[in-house]
Amino acid sequence: MPVLLLADGSRPSLPAGVSIAEALRAVAPKVEAVAVKVNGQMRDLAWVPPADAEIEPVRKETPEGLDILRHSLSHIMAAAVVRLFPGTKLAIGPAIENGFYYDFDLEHKLTPEDLDRIEAEMTRIVKERAPFQRMELPRAEALRRLDAEGQSYKVELIEGLQDETISFYRSGDFMDLCRGPHLATTADAGAFKLLSVAGAYWRGDEKNPMLQRVYGAGFWTRQALDEHLRWLEEARARDHRHLGKQHALFHLNDLVGPGLVLWMPKGAIIRTELESWIRAELRKLGYQGVYTPHIGRLGLFRTSGHYPYYRESQYPPLIDRECLAKLADENCGCAELSNRLEAGEVEGYLLKPMNCPLHIQIYKAAQRSYRDLPIRLAEFGTVYRYEGSGELNGMVRVRGFTQDDAHLFCAPEQLEGEVEACVALVQSMFRTLGLTQVQMRVSLRDPASDKYVGSAENWARAEQNLRHVVRKLGLDYVEAPGEAAFYGPKIDFIVRDALNRQWQLGTVQVDYNLPERFGLEYIGADNAPHRPVMVHRAPLGSLERFVGILIEHYGAAFPLWLSPEQVRVLPIGEAQTEYAARVTEQLKDAGLRVHLQASNEKIGAKIRQATLDKVPYMAIVGAKEAEKGAVSVRHRKDGDQGVMPVEDFAARMRREIAEKT
């Protein structure tokens, strides 16, 4: 008889020869299963298990259970679309985080109004309570059927499968190629909402036709769905583009150019505070600050590999004036110019896409001894990358940005220690900023790709170094082939913000290749030249992206040390203006960023404004406070903090600033 493996360790037997659904009803009616797992393989509830099967229920509320719901929802949506738009070709329709999508190929361009119609049709399908029925066809038969129906994408999918038997699922009048499992019937489909429609390439390849992808959210209960929709709204309200405008933190302007950020005074304060803090930390760790220009000769970037390997994601080179005149004399066309640039016959300058080639030149500017190593060169270096127009997004995806960059040059035997220290630095910085959910990813080379420089040995060595470090530190990490930098593998830090969204921020990279390409050396204890290893690292990544994320993480309510305006002095009436000005001066002298709000509004209005402006503290001064040399302190979130002497208030704020809380 089949055996049921329950979470509590019990193993009840199931009646033989009946479906799982029936068996569960009889033996374990409390188990809310949506499918079962047998030897790691998922099966529907309608499946009739063999006598020796060991069956593990897949509960509704588990991630796997939710995936099944969402996957079935994508089928129901496809059924609705096919009903409304006959002749629609189906591509793929998987479950994703919080929902599902399905890719369609149809003439009609789907609009938001269509989403409402599709949703209504889905509701109808749910009410039809059609069971999801699995059926299996021999491969040839399956291909014949789909080909006859003109489902060319499905044909392509089957052609990619090895299986001789192909499974389909039917629900009502709709049938789709599918591995399963599915809900028992469409009536179990929980709560859903279609959210958006957007283009998506077939199989994610830009050479393929673009399909229309409809996204939906799906949950077991209306309540869970509503909660998710509320969360989406909260995320929208915290959008850094919106808050950045509202709080005058940064500005993007057509005349300046897309993806080029103007930091407004208040945003600049946040950035300056971050930079000062980082500089102080780096000083303690033996880094040296350097400055390098924004452009450098093309040859420099040919040597580094940036120009040949990433030409299309850079601003085009600035061509030497003399060279340009000569090319004009020769009537050189654009295509010809492009060829000559590639051949290295035309010289010019490149807006730097990375700082490393310039830092390397600083290393090379002197003869280095093993006694000098490691040399750690740090710079808030501004780099330029020509991101595709569709990729730009506020501050978090831009074309000009400043990295909190540094390059460490060390002897091979020092390497792992340096990487370790870098990892520790990144972790401590995130901790300070309240970003506690950090995941590490070891990003490796994709051996099949030709976008990397250097020898296989160098790569193997570097990848081993990184694995040693993460294992030694006992850190949780995932490996990601194909995510490496073009010169070396890296450890990336993926952070979840206050809204549980993921961002790739800091990075620590090991590089044997650029030292080789640039012929870097140091003289060892044996009086012979040796090749150093480089570490590239940027804890925050880019200040633009990082501040953009911080805006959303804090919802513009920055901790005191980062707040552009730390305290606002609010006089009750005109009689206190003079005292309020004195308090303002006193707080300014205590090193605080303070403003006096002496307008003739009522105190309630001033408090409201300061609260909306997310100013951490308000110092309210009326007749009573003026008499005692005190202020009535109010916090933007915690409200009234009581009356205290101005010095006490300043000390309290200074303490809070020092603690960076």
Next chain:
RNA sequence: GCUAGAGUAGCUCAAUGGUAGAGCAGCGGUUUUGUAAACCGCAGGUUGUGGGUCCGAUUCCCACCUCUAGCUCCA
């Protein structure tokens, strides 16, 4: 870059093939205020840019620019 959508006052948003409107913000005045919005007034626009259709375009058409969602990319 690709697909779809959008662009109206500093911000958020209305409206229309026939002189473009509100709230907030701004400015001026009245009010002198005790912990999340006092009152009155004024000003603010080549409706993204350039072309076209039309007696007339902000509205319709075309091109371009920028933005949004997603795809692709992300050294």
